[in-house]
Amino acid sequence: MAKALRVVxxxxxxxxxxxxxxxxxxxxxxxxxxxxxxxxxxKALEGxxxxxxxxxCGDDHFSENLDQVGQxxxxxxxxxxxxxxxxxxxxxxxRYGMACGKVCELAQRELRVPAITGMNEENPGADLFRRExxxxxxxxxxRTMAQDLGRMVRLAEKLVEGQELGEPAQEGYIPHGLxxxxxxxxxxxxxxxDMLLAKIGGRSFQTELPLPKFEPVxxxxxxxxxxxxxxxxxxxxxxxxxxxxDRLESRGATKWLGYSxxxxxxxxxxxxxxxxxxxxxxxxxxxxxxxxxxxxxxxLEQEGEIGKLHEEILTxxxxxxxxxxxxxxxxxxxxxxxxxxIEGVILTST
Amino acid sequence: MIARELExxxxxxxxxxALTPIPNTLGVNRVLASAAITYPTGDPxxxxxxxxxxxxxxxxxxLKALQQQVEKPEVFY
Amino acid sequence: MRLELQVHHIRGVAFxxxxxxxxxxxxxxxxxLEQALLEDQRLAxxxxxxxxxxxxxxxxxxxxVVEPRCKLDPPGADxxxxxxxxxxxxxxxxxxxxxxxVVTTTQMPSSRENFPLPLGGVRVLDMxxxxxxxTDYANTFNVVLSPVPASGVSLAEYEMALKYAGWRASxxxxxxxxxxxxxxxxxxxxxxxxxxxxxxxxxxxxAYIYQIWSHQSPSKPGDAILYGDNVRWLLPTVVHPNxxxxxxxxxxxxxxxxxxxxxxxxxxxxxDLLRRHGVDVCFVGVVLTVxxxxxxxxxxxxxxxxxxxxxxxxxDGAVLTKLGGGAPQADLALLAEKxxxxxxxxVLIISETSVDGxxxxxxxxxxxxxxxxxxxxxxxxxxxxxxxxxxxGGQVPTPVGGPPGGENRVKINTxxxxxxxxxxxxxxxxxx
Numbered sequence: 034m035a036k037a038l039r040v041v042x043x044x045x046x047x048x049x050x051x052x053x054x055x056x057x058x059x060x061x062x063x064x065x066x067x068x069x070x071x072x073x074x075x076k077a078l079e080g081x082x083x084x085x086x087x088x089x090c091g092d093d094h095f096s097e098n099l100d101q102v103g104q105x106x107x108x109x110x111x112x113x114x115x116x117x118x119x120x121x122x123x124x125x126x127x128r129y130g131m132a133c134g135k136v137c138e139l140a141q142r143e144l145r146v147p148a149i150t151g152m153n154e155e156n157p158g159a160d161l162f163r164r165e166x167x168x169x170x171x172x173x174x175x176r177t178m179a180q181d182l183g184r185m186v187r188l189a190e191k192l193v194e195g196q197e198l199g200e201p202a203q204e205g206y207i208p209h210g211l212x213x214x215x216x217x218x219x220x221x222x223x224x225x226x227d228m229l230l231a232k233i234g235g236r237s238f239q240t241e242l243p244l245p246k247f248e249p250v251x252x253x254x255x256x257x258x259x260x261x262x263x264x265x266x267x268x269x270x271x272x273x274x275x276x277x278x279d280r281l282e283s284r285g286a287t288k289w290l291g292y293s294x295x296x297x298x299x300x301x302x303x304x305x306x307x308x309x310x311x312x313x314x315x316x317x318x319x320x321x322x323x324x325x326x327x328x329x330x331x332x333l334e335q336e337g338e339i340g341k342l343h344e345e346i347l348t349x350x351x352x353x354x355x356x357x358x359x360x361x362x363x364x365x366x367x368x369x370x371x372x373x374x375i376e377g378v379i380l381t382s383t
Numbered sequence: 384m385i386a387r388e389l390e391x392x393x394x395x396x397x398x399x400x401a402l403t404p405i406p407n408t409l410g411v412n413r414v415l416a417s418a419a420i421t422y423p424t425g426d427p428x429x430x431x432x433x434x435x436x437x438x439x440x441x442x443x444x445x446l447k448a449l450q451q452q453v454e455k456p457e458v459f460y
Numbered sequence: 461m462r463l464e465l466q467v468h469h470i471r472g473v474a475f476x477x478x479x480x481x482x483x484x485x486x487x488x489x490x491x492x493l494e495q496a497l498l499e500d501q502r503l504a505x506x507x508x509x510x511x512x513x514x515x516x517x518x519x520x521x522x523x524x525v526v527e528p529r530c531k532l533d534p535p536g537a538d539x540x541x542x543x544x545x546x547x548x549x550x551x552x553x554x555x556x557x558x559x560x561x562v563v564t565t566t567q568m569p570s571s572r573e574n575f576p577l578p579l580g581g582v583r584v585l586d587m588x589x590x591x592x593x594x595t596d597y598a599n600t601f602n603v604v605l606s607p608v609p610a611s612g613v614s615l616a617e618y619e620m621a622l623k624y625a626g627w628r629a630s631x632x633x634x635x636x637x638x639x640x641x642x643x644x645x646x647x648x649x650x651x652x653x654x655x656x657x658x659x660x661x662x663x664x665x666x667a668y669i670y671q672i673w674s675h676q677s678p679s680k681p682g683d684a685i686l687y688g689d690n691v692r693w694l695l696p697t698v699v700h701p702n703x704x705x706x707x708x709x710x711x712x713x714x715x716x717x718x719x720x721x722x723x724x725x726x727x728x729x730x731x732d733l734l735r736r737h738g739v740d741v742c743f744v745g746v747v748l749t750v751x752x753x754x755x756x757x758x759x760x761x762x763x764x765x766x767x768x769x770x771x772x773x774x775x776d777g778a779v780l781t782k783l784g785g786g787a788p789q790a791d792l793a794l795l796a797e798k799x800x801x802x803x804x805x806x807v808l809i810i811s812e813t814s815v816d817g818x819x820x821x822x823x824x825x826x827x828x829x830x831x832x833x834x835x836x837x838x839x840x841x842x843x844x845x846x847x848x849x850x851x852x853g854g855q856v857p858t859p860v861g862g863p864p865g866g867e868n869r870v871k872i873n874t875x876x877x878x879x880x881x882x883x884x885x886x887x888x889x890x891x892x
Binding site: 198200208209210211215216217221224225226228232244246247285312313353356357 | 823826
Binding site: 400401402403404405408416417418419420421460 | 675676678753754755756758786787789790793794824825826827
């Protein structure tokens with residue numbers, strides 16, 4: 034590297050030598066040069082860079098006001114025009130981990146400076162910031178500080194030089210939770226047969242696509258009596274008024290819509306259609322009640338089996354939609370339905 | 384995902400789908416097997432009046448699921 | 461069943477007065493080829509162009525890719541049930557022009573702009589630049605057909621004619637290349653099932669459960685998928701591996717996610733298992749199945765397919781692949797569970813489905829039985845297509861994106877051959 038890197042280091046009150054728990058409420062301050070572990074950091078840089086400044090902040094103070102304090106810290110870092118921001122490492126400390134994650138996220142996004150931190154995989158800060166921040170995986174205690182800083186520096190130098198990083202396990206960082214393509218060395222079929230032989234032979238193998246883990250959700254209590262309840266119909270099958278006036282996406286939806294069904298006792302093919310592209314919509318477009326069963330629901334309402342049908346159908350398109358958007362739609366729909374005192378939902382999916 | 388968020392917010396929901404393993408993956412608690420991907424609530428082989436009766440049966444099953452206490456993800460048929 | 465592939469290596473393509481293979485070059489008489497294809501009344505004329513690896517060239521609106529092949533024994537049994545009367549394939553002799561490909565482009569604006577991709581809603585093949593690194597079809601010497609519909613022909617009829625044109629051209633080219641000895645002969649000769657493990661008792665028995673259609677987009681009457689049948693109501697069925705690669709299994713007429721004919725003719729899973737038979741596996745056969753529309757059929761198909769692999773073929777393990785989009789992942793989840801219940805190990809090959817690159821959306825199933833998955837990469841990353849000098853197949857206006865020869869940023873799944881549900885591509889997804 035031609036010129037020595039200018040590094041700004043972030044540490045908490047403890048490593049910043051401000052004291053123990055009593056100092057956890059201290060606001061951020063900046064000091065010239067390295068402090069505490071900054072000396073080991075500078076050593077790990079082996080002359081290729083130096084710690085020009087250290088920002089120190091109390092863990093409690095930071096974690097209680099992540100965004101606001103984060104911005105204040107950016108303002109402290111900016112005048113030093115660093116080439117790299119290093120935070121922590123935070124090991125198993127949750128509050129410190131959150132702080133380090135936030136510093137890295139903001140340094141990259143707002144200051145456009147490469148940033149790196151380190152912490153234990155179980156640290157809540159890892160869970161919260163691993164998407165945005167480059168986090169070197171460490172143990173739970175600071176005993177391995179010198180080695181960990183060495184690993185962080187090696188990875189950081191790749192980052193500064195714009196080199197592509199290898200895979201998380203090999204580089205020692207916590208996966209961002211993202212996927213990307215690589216050119217494969219061997220064909221998928223060859224890998225599949227190899228994996229199958231390992232599985233049959235009881236040898237260890239590694240799936241290439243770990244299954245997503247979704248925390249269980251407690252089932253909402255059953256409705257006591259649907260004949261007195263307000264029920265809403267929702268679909269992710271891309272139902273829209275004919276001509277799609279609000280331009281619901283046919284795939285990769287970015288919105289959901291609500292359409293009044295007040296005074297209607299069925300969905301006619303003249304008035305409604307599906308714009309979904311994940312399945313053949315011919316049959317649904319012949320009779321949209323096959324997607325949202327309004328005609329049957331109205332009859333059950335009149336016959337007293339449903340208390341009251343909500344006067345709006347909520348709709349979106351559930352194909353190629355990101356999980357983040359789908360979550361957002363669900364949250365927004367729930368908020369709206371609760372305001373309208375809806376007691377139960379029938380969701381038809383394709 | 385939508386059903387999951389509704390449930391998180393405490394709104395009872397029954398999801399009709401032909402892909403019963405998928406909502407189960409996501410941890411949706413009340414899943415009802417629908418007729419098919421291309422016609423969740425219907426049966427195109429029947430005359431319209433009869434098809435509507437089939438549709439009412441699906442809805443009755445859905446309503447029943449909403450009235451049933453469940454402890455973990457369950458698929459109704 | 462003994463299948464002999466007489467392979468001619470093609471290392472160049474050019475127009476010529478005679479259609480023939482000479483010194484490794486495939487010469488094409490374009491008029492004669494066009495005349496052969498115009499026997500189909502649904503077509504008015506057929507543009508024929510050539511594209512070689514490295515050409516500064518883009519082929520747009522790609523509908524299918526087919527390897528030129530013809531049956532020498534039994535003669536004429538080409539794509540039976542589709543092009544020729546029903547006849548058993550997978551045995552006898554097949555001529556293969558390896559290194560060449562027929563590429564068909566669609567020349568009718570589709571009302572089914574379901575997938576509003578740039579460059580005309582269908583796929584693209586760049587013979588040079590970044591995208592050419594992602595597909596094997598940029599390494600083949602391509603005879604590109606642009607069949608124009610006759611007036612009054614409906615889109616469905618045209619799509620069928622387009623499909624058949626690719627298959628017909630494949631047979632035409634291979635049939636004209638006799639007269640020279642093949643460069644290589646490959647033999648695939650598995651004994652009948654009762655004898656299949658003789659001499660390889662210690663090797664694990666492997667079956668392949670192959671989903672050949674997804675009825676989330678139901679096949680249409682006339683779609684040739686299995687010996688000419690549209691497999692609309694197919695129950696799981698056992699076939700010999702040789703049948704799969706010799707024209708019995710095809711890819712219908714209209715579903716973009718069904719893969720190319722070429723990838724079935726060179727089916728990577730079937731070929732790998734055939735080549736490893738007796739080496740480190742005992743390949744006991746193929747179970748064909750479909751992803752159905754309804755949940756009861758889904759359970760039935762998964763149960764029957766797994767039982768067939770376990771108790772009819774006697775497999776210790778099975779490779780599972782799917783077709784179509786996200787929905788058929790549910791079939792694989794069920795299949796994996798059934799395999800597990802029957803004491804049979806399984807590995808799944810899956811194309812990732814995450815639109816935004818997040819790892820938790822890369823797959824929609826989470827059954828613990830699916831603990832061994834091979835990734836065939838994601839089609840949702842972007843690749844920059846460069847400006848090119850020549851465009852083939854671009855006569856129909858493009859509804860989205862810039863001029864077809866210009867710079868274009870497209871999703872990888874736009875590139876024909878860059879994504880494949882059966883692993884006939886080069887990508888693997890990794891977490892980072």
